[in-house]
Amino acid sequence: MKFFFIILSLQAVFSYGFNEYRLATSTLSSRVQGFSIKKHSNDLAFKHDKFVTKLSFEPNRESETLVLVGEDAAKFDLSQQNPTAWIQFFVAVSGVLGSLFYVWLYSSGPQLGEQFKNWMESIAGGDSTLTITYMLFFFAICHSGLASLRPYAEQIVGARVWRYIFALVSLPLAFSSIVYFINHRYDGIQLWDFRLVPGMHDFVWWSSLVSFFFLYPSTFNLLEVAAVDKPQLHLWETGITRITRHPQMVGQLIWCVAHTAYLGTSFMCATSAMLCAHHLFAVWNGDRRLQEKFGDRAAIIRERTSVIPFAAILSGKQQLPEDFLQEFLRLPYLVIIIGSIGAYFAHPYMQAGAALLKW
Numbered sequence: 001m002k003f004f005f006i007i008l009s010l011q012a013v014f015s016y017g018f019n020e021y022r023l024a025t026s027t028l029s030s031r032v033q034g035f036s037i038k039k040h041s042n043d044l045a046f047k048h049d050k051f052v053t054k055l056s057f058e059p060n061r062e063s064e065t066l067v068l069v070g071e072d073a074a075k076f077d078l079s080q081q082n083p084t085a086w087i088q089f090f091v092a093v094s095g096v097l098g099s100l101f102y103v104w105l106y107s108s109g110p111q112l113g114e115q116f117k118n119w120m121e122s123i124a125g126g127d128s129t130l131t132i133t134y135m136l137f138f139f140a141i142c143h144s145g146l147a148s149l150r151p152y153a154e155q156i157v158g159a160r161v162w163r164y165i166f167a168l169v170s171l172p173l174a175f176s177s178i179v180y181f182i183n184h185r186y187d188g189i190q191l192w193d194f195r196l197v198p199g200m201h202d203f204v205w206w207s208s209l210v211s212f213f214f215l216y217p218s219t220f221n222l223l224e225v226a227a228v229d230k231p232q233l234h235l236w237e238t239g240i241t242r243i244t245r246h247p248q249m250v251g252q253l254i255w256c257v258a259h260t261a262y263l264g265t266s267f268m269c270a271t272s273a274m275l276c277a278h279h280l281f282a283v284w285n286g287d288r289r290l291q292e293k294f295g296d297r298a299a300i301i302r303e304r305t306s307v308i309p310f311a312a313i314l315s316g317k318q319q320l321p322e323d324f325l326q327e328f329l330r331l332p333y334l335v336i337i338i339g340s341i342g343a344y345f346a347h348p349y350m351q352a353g354a355a356l357l358k359w
Contacts, residue, residue: 026333037070061140073171073241074239076174076330085229092226092228112172114359120134132180133270133271139170139177140274142279143174150233159230160227179354182354187266187267188266189266190272203258204259204262208254210251211255212246213240214240214252235290235294235297235298236292242305245307248335256272256275257272306318
């Protein structure tokens with residue numbers, strides 16, 4: 001077995017000399033069970049459970065991104081899907097949402113949503129702009145705090161139980177913030193009003209669509225979101241990550257800029273400030289969490305990517321493969337498009353539903 005591996009290693013070096021390094025590494029990855037290929041600056045390490053073979057050479061700049069150390073984002077194979085798992089997914093989601101409806105909204109239930117809104121308003125002295133600021137700050141503390149506690153909490157209660165705890169805290173707080181925002185978005189001082197400017201509505205619509213492509217890369221595996229599959233912290237490397245390492249932050253900034261320009265109220269400015277501040281903090285916190293879990297692999301991803309969109313591509317740190325655009329031609333991105341269009345047409349119903357709560 002060891003002799004067989006040495007032969008394959010020599011084949012990789014030979015192929016590299018003839019500019020076929022990508023094909024060689026792809027062949028090794030698919031043929032040799034139990035091996036992993038790991039790229040570090042000028043070294044290529046072939047790892048097996050029993051031994052490690054390390055090849056050192058001086059690669060050119062183009063070869064540095066040919067071996068992925070992260071995960072292929074949005075990869076979805078319909079033939080590998082388990083119908084039973086998806087039934088469990090819908091049962092789990094229905095159970096969680098039903099429970100939250102009872103404790104947070106239902107008139108005969110505890111109505112924790114009403115109590116939370118009243119608590120925030122009392123702290124803010126009845127000022128709606130301060131209320132949304134406090135709501136989003138409280139959400140940020142809970143959301144990022146629980147995410148940071150994840151590696152420790154999962155050792156105690158398990159990954160699936162912690163995912164449910166995370167959802168049961170984050171979802172109602174996010175829901176309350178969204179409802180309060182919809183009902184009070186025109187509050188405060190009208191700093192400017194571009195709503196009737198020709199093309200402004202289209203600008204907001206297209207900006208929102210683009211923002212959702214950035215906002216949801218970590219929810220590609222819905223079975224993990226509902227804890228049907230064991231939740232994992234992912235180290236994405238392809239797709240939108242090639243453009244920016246923190247797509248959720250970029251997506252949130254795009255959404256906030258578009259809607260702030262459109263509405264022009266001090267309430268909207270405060271909302272955007274809190275959302276952007278939370279996501280900018282998540283840039284540091286996210287890199288920290290990935291470094292703690294993945295170590296050198298996370299460091300390589302940071303070297304190959306950038307926080308500012310396209311910066312790594314323009315600087316040459318990120319070499320796009322020839323099939324880069326095909327990384328977006330996948331079912332999860334189609335779901336994002338359908339969901340974004342659906343959310344647009346659902347706006348009147350969302351506004352009516354928010355108004356019924358009288359928050």
